[in-house]
Amino acid sequence: MVFILQIEGTLNALLKQEDTDADKKITIEDNGPKAFSIKSVEGKEYTLKGTYHLANLLQELVIAKNEGETFAEIPLHHIEELPATRVSRMIKDYFWDGLTRTMDEQGIEKLIHDSKNEELISSKLRIYVPFRDQLAFQYYKNLEVSLPIEVIQLPENVTPQYVKSINSKPGILSLKLEKQNNKIKGVPFVVPGGRFNEMYGWDSYFESVGLILDGKVHLAKAMADNFQYEIEHYGKILNANRSYYLTRTQPPFYSSLIREVFEVTNDKDWLKSHLQTAIKEYETVWMVKGKRLTKNGLNRYLAEGVGMPPECEKGHFDAVIKSFAGKAGLSIEEYILKYDSGEIRNETLDHYFIHDRTVRESGHDTSYRIEGNCADLNLVELNAMLYKYETDFAELIKHEFEGCFEAYTTSYWQQKLESRKASVNKFLWNEEEGLYFDYNAITNSQSKFIGASTLAPLWAKMCTKQQADKLVKNSLSLLTEKGGIAGSTKESRGEISDSRPARQWDYPNGWAPHQMMIWKGLFNYGFKREAQELIYRWLYMITKNAADYNGTIPEKYDVVEATHKVFAEYGNVGTDFEYITQEGFGWMNASYQYGLSLLNNNFLESLNRLIAPKELFE
Template structure:
């Protein structure tokens, strides 16, 4: 059936988009019955929000390709919803999220909304001191792009980073040179306002990319991680100048291991394993920094002053009493403190914790707010246990028990002993036998923090829990967190009451997040709890599918899993919900969680999902 695109689109929106948001959702008050007319005069009637929004999306996809007319594929209109989400992520959203930091990709970065606050209309590109190739490449583009190229100093201190916070910019990533050209090594962004390469987002995205046959992108992002470690000293929170003092949860060993499982490129693995060991030793295992006196690890972000990425006014309630005490108005106080002209040790300590919350990835949560740098977190030590076990396995299975790295020859026993010692310390400080769960440990108070969090289940993901501990976790923790739409980030009791003085935090109840779900699913499968895994996977995917069906294909950053809705009322809004006609990206790790869950479910559950059979009818 051949359609005239603009005419059909205009009639469809005029009739069905009654709230004028250029989407067709269950909140529109149209008749939900539309007559599709072909250019030859044939007609077919479509009914229901889902089918009408599919028509809208297919029309816009064709229009975006430059078409004036299209042959409508009715299989796409009638496509089962879970199958459609799976296909759209694979074929449409991943390409929409892929970026490069080269001539072909700079346009996306220049148009980024973060640049609206720049003093000039030029984008600053910061380049590592020793990367002459990048420096020359970007300088060669200044006549075609509104960019300023700045070479970073050889030593990057917190003082230096503070000095450029008023001049924020993008940090260069890896470039590759061929006979024809220099091009940027690609990466996948989370989406929306997150238009740069993030740390742990990139790993979880890679899980979905690998399932969708895009190991080339996963490998490329690992190459960019390697570039960051070599040139910036760490895997960055993201490649923005104000993140130079901050890393994120560590997943590099998992990423390179999973790339190798698909490519079998031993030379590539060797090169990256050397870098991964370097990151482990120099970022995580320096005593007095991220390695604590009890032998376990914490997050600890450096940096001075107010975090520049926070939305305007975010810290006003915190800063106002200090400004009053200093006899200044708020604006003057912020300027003085941010520049270093005014020193306030108490406020400095507040921002150490605040930056560390952001380094942890859980920004923000009452579990860690105001004390994060003093906490030995369960999930971080589980992640580093995974590093140690990954190193041991790769050296044993791939490198025949001999791996030369930085002048030292490692065998698997070295890393197995590291992992065993970590497990022993985790059991001593983080395991609570009476509660049957892992709890974070407060170094300052010398005791565990009584907070029931989804992160208590992360030791299942890495295999650190003993069988009895796993049983206790399934008995004690999972029931407290299981909700209509999957696993909540914590329980209501731990979060506490919410009020004007104590607002909702986005990483707390009632919200659920993709990385928690994915690690918990994999952990349940690892320990043989397939029934429990199947249920919470189905709950999560049903929530995503139901919301996509009702809201024009929306795949957002986060969900309220208690109400099973994308309408989340918390700080920062919900990325991925504001678009016109069709989402061209979804959201990075949400896409990946759907692909992983879709892969793990059997055919019967997929069919139930396509039929929109609610979890209450199955479990």
């Protein structure tokens, strides 16, 4: 049944009756009658009941309104759609489009109105272009005539000192452009959403998992092409394509991305090109001794740079600066200015900011697992990711290039991964605890912080079966909560107070990349029952929150309470919208589609009926 509704009148009446807190959403916190009669222009009437159905009507009306319509043809089956089915359809049909960007003329016009640009004193969007990309430089210079942009060519050698010098003039970094029918077009990329309106490193991989499942392999391929551009022109896969991220990379997933794209496209020329670049990134970013490679043969994160991370909001470091400012007889603001200019030298702060930038490079910003010592740590997940690189290189060269690729052989990479596995077993595996722990390469000691990262070796297939059995038995009982896997145990996080605030990657919060890696890892070792339970817990939490809160799909969740209401630093991106979310959140969207692809049909039926996990698993 289809209802033809007059949009504006129906929308106003619906909000007046049901949106009692005037936030332009219909949620379980509104106190309306929870019943609304719709009247079609041809006289049909139907009464919708309950928050979920009323919020669906609001969303469908706004979708039609955004398309410039006066009347909306709304199928009743969209309003009364099963909740899991609806979340998945909205992701596939709307959210990915809402998150897709380009760095060509059309895309630049949107970036001019980006919140990060609007915060700047300059009325122009600065676009930084690599020294060797003359196509991009000339293209953007031509746009200076018609758009409020300022094009700046980066020097041939970008140093940390140079990056610091432009921190007061932040801008966007160009990505790949290509000629199509004599026109220059930007290679598209998918952003996380909200204030994260640029291409991020590890977000892009997880988003691509969902994109491939939703039949959008061209976008996943484009993400890899932009990764390749970043490696060739900026020397690394960037934290994100902003000028202040030029000295910082992110967790390495490039080999996984190109392998998964190739499995769909079978484009061997494309694979060859990207395999060359991925090996280059492995050798030049990760395996340089004294930088991200430590003496014990394992890896660490090490974000280069000088001074305070400029992307942080005002006041973020006040607690750190306060004591130094007091001793100097200065206000915090004065001390920061003098420290930033070099007038005041402070080795303690220099050391602190090395670790702080490195926390951000790790993607886990922030967590008490790595706060204050991140650059000293061989992290479990990083070494699992690089083991996955070595495995991917070995297997791709064996199966697609007859065992030899340029100067590299399958046996070369096999030796690399076996060596890493031996080092991981020596330094990161704890046989007594049956868990993997981060290792401090300076103090030569294991951390005892238990985080979701302890399960990353399952994802990389780095465990023996005996290790996997122990790991799953010991870790899931510690980390499983109502809504899935928590970022850490409560005990590892420690007590929270005004002087020791909650960190967003710790208990009680849960994150999509952790869940996705853990699910795959459990399947790798045959733990199907455990995987199904964790997938269901996560998807139920997302589905129930979306049904109760007008389709909300946020950045992260409190998995202990199974809610999107997260009370930690930075808030929760994806919750601030009116009428309808246009984007969801990138890796959250992907986790939903990935989870559904793995979930047994009987659990999918339960999910659509919103049967709580405790009724199925407890």
